[in-house]
Amino acid sequence: MTKTRTAVHHDASSSSGDPQAIGRMVTSYDVAKLAGVSQSAVSRCFTPGKSVSERMRTKIMRAADELGYQPNAIARMLITKRSNLIAVIVSNLSVNPDFASILSQHMIERGLNLLFFTLDQDADADRAIQQLWQYRVDGVISAAELSVEQIGVLRERGIPLVFINRLYDVMGANSVGCDHAEGEGWLIEKLVSAGHSRFGIVAGPEASVVSRMRLRGALDKLAALGCAAPQVVHSDFTYAGGREAMRGLCGGKKRPDAIVCANDLMAIGCIDEARLALSLKVPDDVSVVGFDGYAPGQWGGYQLTTVRQPVASMVKAAVDMLVARIEEPSMATEKRVFSGELVEGSSARID
Amino acid sequence: MTKTRTAVHHDASSSSGDPQAIGRMVTSYDVAKLAGVSQSAVSRCFTPGKSVSERMRTKIMRAADELGYQPNAIARMLITKRSNLIAVIVSNLSVNPDFASILSQHMIERGLNLLFFTLDQDADADRAIQQLWQYRVDGVISAAELSVEQIGVLRERGIPLVFINRLYDVMGANSVGCDHAEGEGWLIEKLVSAGHSRFGIVAGPEASVVSRMRLRGALDKLAALGCAAPQVVHSDFTYAGGREAMRGLCGGKKRPDAIVCANDLMAIGCIDEARLALSLKVPDDVSVVGFDGYAPGQWGGYQLTTVRQPVASMVKAAVDMLVARIEEPSMATEKRVFSGELVEGSSARID
Numbered sequence: 079m080t081k082t083r084t085a086v087h088h089d090a091s092s093s094s095g096d097p098q099a100i101g102r103m104v105t106s107y108d109v110a111k112l113a114g115v116s117q118s119a120v121s122r123c124f125t126p127g128k129s130v131s132e133r134m135r136t137k138i139m140r141a142a143d144e145l146g147y148q149p150n151a152i153a154r155m156l157i158t159k160r161s162n163l164i165a166v167i168v169s170n171l172s173v174n175p176d177f178a179s180i181l182s183q184h185m186i187e188r189g190l191n192l193l194f195f196t197l198d199q200d201a202d203a204d205r206a207i208q209q210l211w212q213y214r215v216d217g218v219i220s221a222a223e224l225s226v227e228q229i230g231v232l233r234e235r236g237i238p239l240v241f242i243n244r245l246y247d248v249m250g251a252n253s254v255g256c257d258h259a260e261g262e263g264w265l266i267e268k269l270v271s272a273g274h275s276r277f278g279i280v281a282g283p284e285a286s287v288v289s290r291m292r293l294r295g296a297l298d299k300l301a302a303l304g305c306a307a308p309q310v311v312h313s314d315f316t317y318a319g320g321r322e323a324m325r326g327l328c329g330g331k332k333r334p335d336a337i338v339c340a341n342d343l344m345a346i347g348c349i350d351e352a353r354l355a356l357s358l359k360v361p362d363d364v365s366v367v368g369f370d371g372y373a374p375g376q377w378g379g380y381q382l383t384t385v386r387q388p389v390a391s392m393v394k395a396a397v398d399m400l401v402a403r404i405e406e407p408s409m410a411t412e413k414r415v416f417s418g419e420l421v422e423g424s425s426a427r428i429d
Numbered sequence: 430m431t432k433t434r435t436a437v438h439h440d441a442s443s444s445s446g447d448p449q450a451i452g453r454m455v456t457s458y459d460v461a462k463l464a465g466v467s468q469s470a471v472s473r474c475f476t477p478g479k480s481v482s483e484r485m486r487t488k489i490m491r492a493a494d495e496l497g498y499q500p501n502a503i504a505r506m507l508i509t510k511r512s513n514l515i516a517v518i519v520s521n522l523s524v525n526p527d528f529a530s531i532l533s534q535h536m537i538e539r540g541l542n543l544l545f546f547t548l549d550q551d552a553d554a555d556r557a558i559q560q561l562w563q564y565r566v567d568g569v570i571s572a573a574e575l576s577v578e579q580i581g582v583l584r585e586r587g588i589p590l591v592f593i594n595r596l597y598d599v600m601g602a603n604s605v606g607c608d609h610a611e612g613e614g615w616l617i618e619k620l621v622s623a624g625h626s627r628f629g630i631v632a633g634p635e636a637s638v639v640s641r642m643r644l645r646g647a648l649d650k651l652a653a654l655g656c657a658a659p660q661v662v663h664s665d666f667t668y669a670g671g672r673e674a675m676r677g678l679c680g681g682k683k684r685p686d687a688i689v690c691a692n693d694l695m696a697i698g699c700i701d702e703a704r705l706a707l708s709l710k711v712p713d714d715v716s717v718v719g720f721d722g723y724a725p726g727q728w729g730g731y732q733l734t735t736v737r738q739p740v741a742s743m744v745k746a747a748v749d750m751l752v753a754r755i756e757e758p759s760m761a762t763e764k765r766v767f768s769g770e771l772v773e774g775s776s777a778r779i780d
Contacts (some may be wrong), residue, residue, distance in 0.1 A: 124595070144559045148642060163544075163564075176543065178529070178547055178672045179547045179549065182545065182547035182549075183547070186553065186556065189561055191544060191546075191564065192544070192545045192546075193514075193542060193543070193545070194517070194529065194533065194545035195542075195543075196529055196533035196534070197531065198528045198530065198533075198534055202537065205537065206686055210541055213514075213542070213736065216568070222640070242676060316723075317725075317728060321729075346728070350728060350729040350730055351728070351729075354730065355729075373668070374668075374725050378672070378701040378702075378705045379701055379704070379705065379730055393683055427620075
């Protein structure tokens with residue numbers, strides 16, 4: 079037994095590049111023989127989601143430990159064509175700190191692992207798609223925007239794709255999102271019914287799909303309520319961008335009485351600029367609202383009025399949808415849209 | 430040609446589980462034949478870090494595109510024993526938002542990919558170690574604490590391990606860190622020479638190695654300067670924990686005149702509690718300092734005096750060290766310790 083275990087360790091630490099090395103490893107056959115059970119019982123015991131009796135598991139685990147057996151994911155991949163790897167693509171702009179942690183927990187529960195790609199530059203998305211194909215991932219969850227061509231490549235290759243927080247009308251692009259327009263509508267309605275009439279909007283980058291949806295929702299609701307057209311400035315979703323946007327909006331004679339920001343971080347920047355640089359009181363002189371549910375927005379000094387995205391529900395739905403599609407690739411393309419939650423803080427005068 | 434390409438796509442989207450399917454794929458041999466070059470030239474062209482002439486690359490890429498060739502990472506792994514996968518382990522407490530992004534960029538530059546594990550519970554670390562072994566990762570970077578047993582398992586299996594921001598005196602545990610004690614020493618020195626004498630320390634969880642090193646640094650410097658022993662409370666590294674700790678420290682008769690927090694987030698909580706609940710002015714009534722360089726700490730309302738960790742240098746060093754160890758497993762265990770950077774904000778009365 080000791081000899082066998084040594085062989086396994088040598089296999090892992092060796093850099094000899096011997097292609098036969100994997101053949102020397104302890105196999106499920108060895109474990110089955112020692113445990114006195116069938117090989118398929120051993121396989122079930124090590125396959126997430128499959129079960130064996132407690133007595134069977136004890137026998138198998140004892141034999142596996144004795145032999146130093148570790149089921150080899152790579153070897154299994156060549157047989158089952160499943161890598162149990164899910165590629166997760168995020169961009170710098172789209173990272174919610176809770177996102178990776180919640181996603182990771184859902185993956186663990188399903189026996190899946192997470193191959194992680196962060197996009198900083200445009201070229202990174204092409205690289206990510208090439209790499210995830212090489213590792214034969216079972217599916218992709220993207221919190222970053224992909225081009226129609228990139229979505230097409232994944233579809234052609236039969237790799238299920240689910241966008242999170244990116245709702246696309248592109249063939250094969252499944253998505254889970256928050257109802258941005260509805261949430262902005264709630265905020266505008268509350269602000270208008272509390273008497274606000276001069277609106278300033280701090281949108282995100284023009285290229286951002288999320289920003290466009292939030293802006294559209296705000297503009298439509300303002301028009302529906304018969305309000306004057308708001309001042310709109312585009313910024314970059316950052317704190318510094320929010321401060322600068324606030325200076326721009328409040329520099330003229332007709333200062334807005336309500337500022338609607340496309341995310342919480344810019345709203346925090348607007349509040350700080352109002353208080354620290356413009357000597358304006360929030361919300362007495364100007365109301366500020368955000369969108370996201372970013373934790374620092376709820377700190378005592380800000381208490382942002384905002385719409386919280388249901389991140390946990392969205393992530394769970396994305397993983398559920400992806401797993402369903404891996405099982406059944408012919409499913410029709412689907413969108414799941416969750417309502418946000420209105421958070422009535424103290425950064426806006428509303429009832 | 431069309432026929433070949435169809436076969437490749439069918440291979441990817443099929444769920445037939447045919448173990449021969451990979452054998453039907455377009456190989457580097459096919460590409461070499463069509464391009465009229467050697468098979469090793471094709472291999473070099475698709476191997477990160479290896480180069481071929483521009484003319485050669487053009488020929489090969491044209492042939493590869495025509496055939497729909499994608500070098501198969503899995504097949505290559507069985508030959509080279511290199512997966513080009515690096516496991517990255519983080520815990521909820523250790524996540525710096527920039528960390529994943531900076532790490533991802535360094536990985537991309539070296540042709541490496543990132544298998545990502547987040548630990549929420551103690552059992553998750555054992556699972557992560559089992560999984561990363563199954564995927565035959567080339568190495569591990571951990572920003573989470575691992576047990577001596579877990580470190581031992583990786584060492585036995587010959588998997589190089591580098592800790593980031595966790596300095597261990599355990600055999601085989603390479604690490605990259607920030608000099609916590611030095612940084613705390615700077616802060617204490619500045620505070621003492623500005624006349625502070627009644628210190629309160631908000632430490633992190635007792636089990637946290639980082640918290641212990643920061644606390645040790647602060648206590649040693651206070652003792653060396655002949656100051657009275659500070660009040661020490663342990664908290665949980667969160668905003669709410671910081672607020673609660675501040676209430677505890679300032680509730681008694683002899684209120685501290687300086688609060689030293691083990692991270693920026695708790696320092697922010699202390700500042701808010703002082704201003705919003707205790708009606709104390711920061712820094713006039715009480716100085717507050719943090720540690721980390723967390724971006725919100727530099728927002729206009731806080732402008733924390735703190736020590737910024739050199740995250741970019743630390744991450745680059747961790748990747749360099751890991752890659753060197755993968756190339757040369759017999760290297761002696763090594764620690765690399767970077768000095769932080771003192772950020773003189775306006776949350777403390779110092780000169």
